[in-house]
Amino acid sequence: AYGAYMIAVSIWCSDPTHLPIPAEKPGTMRSSLTLVGTLWAFLSLVTAVASSTSYFLPYWLFGSQLGKPVSFSTFRRCNYPVRGEGHSLIMVEECGRYASFSAIPSLAWQMCTVVTGAGCALLLLVALAAVLGCCMEELISRMMGRCMGAAQFVGGLLISSGCALYPLGWNSPEIMQTCGNVSNQFQLDWEHAREELVARQWAHPTADSCLFCHVSTGQLGWGDSETCSGTCQLGWAYYCAGAGAAAAMLICTWLSCFAGRNPKPVMLVESIMRNTNSYAMELDQCHKP
Numbered sequence: 001a002y003g004a005y006m007i008a009v010s011i012w013c014s015d016p017t018h019l020p021i022p023a024e025k026p027g028t029m030r031s032s033l034t035l036v037g038t039l040w041a042f043l044s045l046v047t048a049v050a051s052s053t054s055y056f057l058p059y060w061l062f063g064s065q066l067g068k069p070v071s072f073s074t075f076r077r078c079n080y081p082v083r084g085e086g087h088s089l090i091m092v093e094e095c096g097r098y099a100s101f102s103a104i105p106s107l108a109w110q111m112c113t114v115v116t117g118a119g120c121a122l123l124l125l126v127a128l129a130a131v132l133g134c135c136m137e138e139l140i141s142r143m144m145g146r147c148m149g150a151a152q153f154v155g156g157l158l159i160s161s162g163c164a165l166y167p168l169g170w171n172s173p174e175i176m177q178t179c180g181n182v183s184n185q186f187q188l189d190w191e192h193a194r195e196e197l198v199a200r201q202w203a204h205p206t207a208d209s210c211l212f213c214h215v216s217t218g219q220l221g222w223g224d225s226e227t228c229s230g231t232c233q234l235g236w237a238y239y240c241a242g243a244g245a246a247a248a249m250l251i252c253t254w255l256s257c258f259a260g261r262n263p264k265p266v267m268l269v270e271s272i273m274r275n276t277n278s279y280a281m282e283l284d285q286c287h288k289p
Contacts, residue, residue, distance in 0.1 A: 119158030149256025
């Protein structure tokens with residue numbers, strides 16, 4: 001009887017399908033990120049949203065035209081002139097994007113649109129993966145976090161390049177009409193125009209005067225702040241995009257080096273090995289008399 005019992009136990013133990021599979025504790029959700037990694041995921045989301053929102057909003061450049069405020073981004077504009085009755089210009093007060101990519105005022109702004117858009121898309125993808133890493137245990141390893149940090153550096157570099165390209169389009173006719181016909185590449189104010197005209201022995205302007213263009217005659221002249229067609233200044237969206245890019249390049253890239261919880265690239269293999277070891281221990285216990 002004892003021998004028959006031992007034979008039955010050996011047969012039962014030789015079939016691993018009878019062994020119970022160790023289950024994880026219910027209700028626990030482990031993150032693949034460390035505490036620093038959680039901070040990295042939060043900052044990644046903030047920088048991506050800030051840069052992408054600033055890229056879409058037309059508040060990179062503020063000016064005025066025909067007595068109405070005008071604002072620009074790389075591919076959008078608020079308030080623009082159209083021909084009315086009697087060939088007179090009237091301002092349409094609404095925001096929208098340019099009708100086509102070729103309608104963007106300058107080549108520099110076209111390049112800025114593509115480069116900045118690619119950088120924002122890259123930051124959004126990394127931020128999405130980082131947020132998912134807070135909820136999934138086997139998603140982001142230490143090496144994967146560093147690769148994602150490198151992607152963030154590239155995304156921030158692209159957005160920074162777009163911000164550097166943006167002032168190259170300030171000499172286009174559309175921007176000059178909005179900026180008092182005195183804007184130039186990397187220069188929006190009219191101080192340089194004042195100095196140049198004074199050097200050419202024009203009438204010396206007062207400290208509060210600026211260069212303006214008569215709409216009817218097209219002649220340049222000096223006038224007060226009420227007569228001027230307007231000067232431009234950079235908007236808050238431009239600075240926000242640049243700040244988001246700088247934070248992604250410097251802070252997020254550094255934090256990503258410590259984001260992953262496990263330095264090994266494939267954690268699924270370890271999980272399989274743990275389950276295999278638990279089965280082996282159960283088999284050893286079965287073979288013991």
